[in-house]
Amino acid sequence: MHELALGEAIVDTVRRHAGGRSVRRVTARIGHMRQVVPDALQFAWEMLTDGSDLAGCRLEIDHVPAVITCRGCGSTTTLEFPILLCDACDSADVELVSGEEFLVATMDVAEEVSSSSSTTTGDDSAVS
Ligand SMILES: [Zn+2]
Numbered sequence: 001m002h003e004l005a006l007g008e009a010i011v012d013t014v015r016r017h018a019g020g021r022s023v024r025r026v027t028a029r030i031g032h033m034r035q036v037v038p039d040a041l042q043f044a045w046e047m048l049t050d051g052s053d054l055a056g057c058r059l060e061i062d063h064v065p066a067v068i069t070c071r072g073c074g075s076t077t078t079l080e081f082p083i084l085l086c087d088a089c090d091s092a093d094v095e096l097v098s099g100e101e102f103l104v105a106t107m108d109v110a111e112e113v114s115s116s117s118s119t120t121t122g123d124d125s126a127v128s
Contacts, residue, residue: 006041030062045059067097068095069094072089077094
């Protein structure tokens with residue numbers, strides 16, 4: 001499952017950047033050429049984070065369209081399918097401008113909560 005591997009890559013990146021802090025929300029920029037099924041990635045994300053330190057962290061997917069420019073005629077095409085062909089002249093001599101992105105764009109990290117564990121002093125000093 002393609003999305004599971006991508007989900008793992010996101011989890012790894014988030015963990016590395018979070019450094020132990022809790023993360024509320026992650027936005028991943030994913031290009032159209034990656035052919036990611038958003039629902040499948042969400043499912044993989046939940047499976048990977050459930051019960052972990054990232055449990056409850058929301059994943060948002062920022063879809064980047066695949067755009068090519070033609071070296072022959074100079075026109076720009078936004079691809080619907082991952083087929084690198086110029087829409088204007090059918091040339092395959094094109095350059096991919098965007099659509100291959102796969103990165104963690106933003107992360108909402110929770111403020112450092114000073115875990116002042118106010119330990120309730122046990123009433124072991126029972127006055128008798
Ligand atoms: Zn062209």
